[in-house]
Amino acid sequence: MTESQSAGGMRRKPRQARSQERVNRILDVAEELFITQGYAATTTNAIASGAKVPIGSLYQFFPDKSAIMQAIALRHEENIHQKLAVLDNPELANLPLDVLVEKLIDITEQHFSENPGYFAIFMELQGTMPELQAVEEVMDTQLMQDLASLLAKRTTGLETADYEAIAFILVKAIGTLLWLSLSQEKTFRPRLVAETKRLALSYLHSYFPSDIMSG
Secondary structure, three states: OOOOOOHHHOOOOOOOHHHHHHHHHHHHHHHHHHHHHOOOOOOHHHHHHHHOOOHHHHHHHOOOHHHHHHHHHHHHHHHHHHHHHHHOOHHHHHOOHHHHHHHHHHHHHHHHHHOHHHHHHHHHHOOOOHHHHHHHHHHHHHHHHHHHHHHHOOOOOOOHHHHHHHHHHHHHHHHHHHHHHOOOOOOOHHHHHHHHHHHHHHHHHHHOHHHOOOO
């Protein structure tokens, strides 16, 4: 591992378990401060103090507060991608579409619901920190590739470009709708999740009509 800036805005990635634990503590404290105090009001000194690390140690890994935020975003994106990695399973290719949609959306919705604070931070910074969008795009691309590969295992006469387009639409539509649902009344959110499933399933049925009866 070189000392050059790594993914997520870090100067370098930790090489040892002790360093990784320190970085995780910095990110945990920073995220909590961003949630409770707001991103703009939080300083790197406050983060270092809360994480009980010297400010110099913080700067060994993060050049500034923006880099810390990028690392938090990357951690969240990697976390949800790991959860969705269950979809990268050839056995799922033969699942009824309604089951596949349920799995995809339920995993995504659960992750969003368990991390409302990150949603609040992201909304504060939306449009002001393009690096966050870049992190999301990288992880979305990986998910699209996995989903396109899974759909291609179903028996149809579609082209590779078709699977890629379908995966793009599903990832972006599901992610956007569930993300936006977080800003709605809690009692209304289950309905929005159900409608997102209905939308995704109807869309998939237009390409896989033979699965309609099994769904």
